[in-house]
Every structure is written in structure tokens, then in C-alpha cells.
Amino acid sequence: MVAEESGWKELSKQAIELYKRRVKEAKEMSVAKSNDEAIHGFRFMVRVMHSAQSMRGAVHSRIAVSAKKQVEEMMVKGSALQMFRALAWCTDVEDVHKKVQDLLTKIMKEWEENSEAAPQDVSNLHASVVELSKMSKDLKTYSQQMQRLMTADKDMLAAIKDSEDHPTDVAKALEALKVVTARSASNPFQKKVEKMLSRTFEEAKQSGDRKQLELLRDKASKKISEAAAELLKSTDRLPKCLASGDWAGVCALAAEFQSTGCHAFAKDARQHLRDRIDELQTLKAESAALVVYELFTAAKQNGIDELAELLIEKLGASLPAGWATMTADSTSVRKAREQPMVC
Secondary structure: OHHHHOOOHHHHHHHHHHHHHHHHHHHHHHOOOOHHHHHHHHHHHHHHHHHHHHOOOHHHHHHHHHHHHHHHHHHOOOOHHHHHHHHHHOOOOHHHHHHHHHHHHHHHHHHHHOHHHOOOOHHHHHHHHHHHOOOOOHHHHHHHHHHHHHHHHHHHHHHHHHHHHOOOOHHHHHHHHHHHHHHOOOOOHHHHHHHHHHHHHHHHHHHOOHHHHHHHHHHOOHHHHHHHHHHHHHHHHHHHHHHHOOHHHHHHHHHHHHHOOOHHHHHHHHHHHHHHHHHHOOOOHHHHHHHHHHHHHHHHHOOOHHHHHHHHHHHHHHOOOOHHHOOOOHHHHHHHHHOOOOO
């Protein structure tokens, strides 16, 4: 600065080159892994800025502006670690310090709301913040918040993995949902867990596992809970139909279960229908005729063709003449009931 004001161009040029080298070195030091080494880089630029700001003159003003810009780039535009370091070491640069504090608060808020927004290499970052908090009480709160979020993220990922390793276990999927929801209501992992719950619901539907379905009804998210509740209501209708002798109802349930992918429940309903056919074989043809007619009609109306064929095979004698070759659809069957065929 003195050289430039005195007109010593060569000396001024050398001084500027020296200043640029020192700025470059300071920047490199500020990103060092060691906190002890990084502090020298930060403090060098702060000292230059303060010195230039305390002097008058155009040259000093340019240096002050340049130095402040460098300080902001190192502290405000740096990594999360650089920001935490700046918060600990540069409280005497009030305006920049406030910017850093606001940015760190924003970073932590984003992480709080979204686990995927955690800073890179967060474990090592936390260790550095713990060390820095010995120098500045401001960092202690950040350190505690980081520890809490790291633990919550670890527990969440462990619960999700446990559920993924046991894809048919509803309890584990529900535990994952509980942990993810507790971590954050808007957590992006929410959709992943919902898909896992949907998969366990489909598995329970296919296998006919009532206990799993009851768990989903009682503890799953609204959409899956309602679907499980509706399915359980349908399964509860089966024993009622059996108890009241409503075989048309049993046929309807067998068709409903099959169409909705509830294979085990469909198989159970069909087995009851086969057992009913075996029972009808013990009756005389005359007394079984109406019952067989109604069961055959219900089977055709609900698209259970194999049951209708089984009825013709085992109880054809109880049916009107010509039904053994009948290929009519449900509409024809209904018409046949309205206008009985003449034997």
C-alpha cells in the first residue's frame, strides 16, 4: 500500500503478488482437516480485513473490500465444516458471523425435515464440531442436535433394512413406519415404507394370514388400514353364510376373493362349496334338485365354471334334462330360472 502511494510500481507489484500468494495459502489452510491448521487461514484473512478497514485511502479501501470478499467466500460459501469453524473462531467479524449462523441454522433445519439432507461425512463433521464446541458455547447446541439426528437416522435406516430383510413380516414393516414417522412427518423414506407395507398387505391377502391383516388394520396408514378392514369384513361373512346355509353368498365370496387376489381365502370358500356338493350326493335326487339348481345357478352367475361342471358331473341326474351340455352365461341362467325347462 505504501509502495503504491509512493509511486514505487515495481515494489507495489511485488507486494500485490505476495498478498495474492498469502490469500491463496490462507484459503488452502482454511480447508485443512486439522482445526489447528485451518484457524490460521481464517484468522489471517480476518486480520488483513481489519487492518485495511482501520486505514484510510483508496488502496486500503480496495484491500478491505477484497479481504472481506475472501472472508465471506471462506466462511459463508464454504463447506459445513468451514462454517462451523467460522462460527467458533470469527465472532469478531459480526456481519459475516451472523450470515454463517443463519446458514448453519438453515442447514440443520433442512436435515431435521429430511434425513437425506444431512451434511456429507456427517460423522467426522460431528467429531469436529464437538472439538470446536470447547472453544465456543454457540456450537454446543449444534453438536447436540447433530448427535440426536445422527442417532435417529441410524435407527430409521436399521428399521427399514430389518423390514426389507423380512418382507412378509407386518410387525417389522409397521415398526419401520413408526420410526420413519417419528423422524419426520415429511420424510422421503415415508413412501418407501408405504410400499413395503403395501407389499406385506398383498402377501397377507394371498396367504390368508388374518393376524397380519388385523395388525395392518389396527396400525397401518389410513389407505392400507381401510383396505385390510374391508377384507376382514368380507372374510367374517364366510362363516355367517355357512351357518345360515347361504351357498349363493359363499359363491359370491369365493369369486370376490379370487378377483381381489385373496387366493387362500378363495381356496377356503371353494373347498366349502366342494364339501357341499359331496353332502348333496348323499340326498335323494328329488329332494336335492332345487338345492342343486340354486347352487349351479349361483356358480354360473359368479363365474365359477369349474364348480358348475363339478355339479353336472356328480349331480347331473338332479338337474333338468339338457343341463349337462349347457354352456349358457349367467344371463341365460337367470332366464332359465324364470322359465323352467320342461323335462
